[in-house]
Structures are given as structure tokens and as C-alpha cells.
Amino acid sequence: EVQLLESGGALVQPGGSLRLSCAASGFTFSNYAMTWVRQAPGKGLEWVSAISGGGGRTYYADSVKGRFTISGDNSKNTLYLQMNSLRAEDTAVYYCAKDQATGTPRYGMDVWGQGTTVTVSS
Amino acid sequence: SYGLTQPPSVSVSPGQTASITCSGDKLGDKYACWYQQKPGQSPVMVIYQDSKRPSGIPERFSGSNSGNTATLTISGTQAMDEADYYCQAWDSGTVVFGGGTKLTVL
Numbered sequence: 001e002v003q004l005l006e007s008g009g010a011l012v013q014p015g016g017s018l019r020l021s022c023a024a025s026g027f028t029f030s031n032y033a034m035t036w037v038r039q040a041p042g043k044g045l046e047w048v049s050a051i052s053g054g055g056g057r058t059y060y061a062d063s064v065k066g067r068f069t070i071s072g073d074n075s076k077n078t079l080y081l082q083m084n085s086l087r088a089e090d091t092a093v094y095y096c097a098k099d100q101a102t103g104t105p106r107y108g109m110d111v112w113g114q115g116t117t118v119t120v121s122s
Numbered sequence: 123s124y125g126l127t128q129p130p131s132v133s134v135s136p137g138q139t140a141s142i143t144c145s146g147d148k149l150g151d152k153y154a155c156w157y158q159q160k161p162g163q164s165p166v167m168v169i170y171q172d173s174k175r176p177s178g179i180p181e182r183f184s185g186s187n188s189g190n191t192a193t194l195t196i197s198g199t200q201a202m203d204e205a206d207y208y209c210q211a212w213d214s215g216t217v218v219f220g221g222g223t224k225l226t227v228l
Contacts (some may be wrong), residue, residue, distance in 0.1 A: 003129075003145060003164060035217060037217075037219075044206075044208065044220075044221050045157070045159075045165065045208050045210075045219045045220065045222070046219065047216065047218065050217060059215050059216065059217075061216065062123070095165070100170060104212065104215075105212065105217060106153060106197050107153060107155070107170060107212075108153070108155030108157075108167055108170040108171070108210060109157075109165075109167060109210075110176055112164040112165055112166070114164055115164060
């Protein structure tokens with residue numbers, strides 16, 4: 001069964017850092033583009049970052065560029081999101097998702113995790 | 123930056139056809155996909171590459187994309203289809219989501 005399991009969400013103070021993890025199983029992780037999407041309370045989906053299959057290329061939303069870093073460990077079948085300089089507006093449920101494409105994430109996300117909650121507050 | 127526009131809400135009677143639109147500049151030149159999200163749950167892909175249905179998605183879900191508009195159509199809408207729906211496309215190195223449409227089945 002294809003599965004994604006996020007972890008690492010927590011309550012963190014403004015300016016702090018956090019690393020989210022997404023453990024993948026049931027498919028060849030290195031063959032697919034992967035994406036982080038977040039959803040603030042009561043709001044819509046917001047794309048955060050993506051990485052091409054194999055990790056050669058990374059992409060970021062303007063709202064997180066320079067603060068967040070996406071990476072993947074093919075040996076552990078795990079996707080990461082390092083989040084630095086966190087702000088209150090980063091508060092959201094963070095989902096990782098598998099794209100159907102192998103390169104750029106252009107075909108849509110067919111598998112989603114259950115999400116992990118990040119709260120940025122003092 | 124590229125934007126996708128959806129109506130905030132759409133209402134439909136059970137058994138009728140619901141149509142949800144998604145507008146963006148030359149959207150027809152890109153692939154559009156659609157996600158369904160029910161309260162407290164993760165999104166689920168219901169349409170990809172404009173009109174294809176993932177395995178397990180009922181045939182009543184269909185999609186089209188031409189010009190500046192992609193459309194998700196739900197034929198014979200059921201109460202279980204009540205949810206938020208989001209369109210999404212890829213443009214110039216970014217994943218773009220529409221603002222979402224709340225489908226109410228009255």
C-alpha cells in the first residue's frame with residue numbers, strides 16, 4: 001500500500017526552527033516528485049515547496065523562499081522540510097504529497113499524508 | 123504570479139449535476155487537476171491531467187479544460203460529495219491552487 005506519514009509538527013516560538021519529516025512506503029521514492037502543501041486553520045490549500053524525483057531540482061513558494069529548505073533521503077525513503085525563522089503566519093497543517101510525475105511536479109498529487117500541525121506562537 | 127479563480131460556493135440538489143469552474147490565464151495550455159477535501163480529512167485527487175480519473179474515483183466525476191477555464195463536473199451528485207474542491211495547475215516552477223469551492227448538496 002502506498003503511504004505517506006508526516007511527523008515533526010509542534011508548537012514553536014516566532015523566529016524558531018522546526019524540521020518536518022515524511023516517511024514514504026509502497027513506491028520507489030526516488031522516482032517521483034514530492035511536494036509540501038499547508039493549510040492554515042479555516043483556509044484553503046497553499047503550496048509550500050516541491051522537489052523533483054531524485055532531488056535534482058527544488059521549488060519554493062515566495063512566502064517561504066529563503067526560510068524553508070526541502071530535501072529528500074532516498075536511502076530512507078523520507079522527505080524533509082527544514083523550516084527556519086518561523087512566523088505566526090506559518091501556522092498550519094502541513095501535508096506531504098506524492099506527485100504523479102517523475103521530474104517536475106506537473107501532473108498532480110495522487111497520494112497525501114495525514115498532515116502534521118505546526119503552531120507558531122509565543 | 124499565476125492565479126486560479128474558483129467560485130467560493132456552489133449548491134446542487136441530490137441527483138443533479140454540479141459544475142465547478144477554475145479560471146486562469148491560458149489554463150487550457152496546462153494540465154489541471156482537482157482535489158476533494160472533506161472536513162478533518164486530507165485532500166483526495168479526483169481528476170488529473172484535465173479529465174482522467176484516478177483509480178477508485180466514481181465515474182460521476184469528470185473534468186475538462188479549454189481556453190481559460192477548467193471545469194469539474196459531478197453527475198448525479200450524492201450527499202457524500204459535499205466537500206471543498208480545489209483546482210491545481212503547474213506554472214513556471216510553481217504549484218498553484220485555486221481558492222477552493224465549497225459544494226453544498228441541498
